Amino acid sequence: MIYLMRHGQDDEKYIGGWSDVGLIPEGQMEVIDSALWIKDNLNIKKVIVSDVKRAIETAIIVCDILKLPFLPSTELREQNKGLLNGMDQNKAHKKYKDLLDNVTVDTIYPEGESLKDLYNRIKKYLEKLTTLEDNTLLITHRGVINMIYYLLNNQELDMDKKQFGVTTASIHELDMKKRLIKKIY
DSSP states (O other), X not given: OEEEEEOOOBOTTBOOTTOOOOBOXXXXXXXXXXXXXXXXXXXXXXXXXXXXXXXXXXXHHHHHXXXXXXXXXGGGOOOOOGGGTTOBHHHHHHHTXXXXXXXXXXXXXXXXXXXXXXXXXXXXXXXXXXXXXXXXXXXXXXXXXXXXXXXXXXXXXXXXXXXXXXXXXXXXXXXXXXTEEEEOO
């Protein structure tokens, strides 16, 4: 099995994407809870993490508890929101009102990518997951984990971010042989 973990809660006053926004104290605490659950319930041997700050901060906490090193990866990054990465939400909604009021799966963020671009990027990465050794933990983002749910469920891409229950610090089990994914914590 491969396991996926979403990073802990960050400051949602800012647009995420490839931002340098870090975890808030509540996010650090939920990551500790998840890491302790992992330690008690899974036999993780390797950790690969998105190189975005909030994911790295999550990995530092998890790997300290698991006594494992981690390997950063650009392939596990969230959707690139381009010029909006890390921008204050209020400022973004003033400056990019038309864009943000009409976001679809095809909307390309200025100097960034669309949700469909993220979907296609993760579709290519999904085949690499078959080569990972069992008991690997991937620490990443809701968008990345959601794309895996869409792909494995053969579900049409839409804008519903919450339908798969990818909450902060949640853990999902991925069986690449059966091509199944489910939330386990």
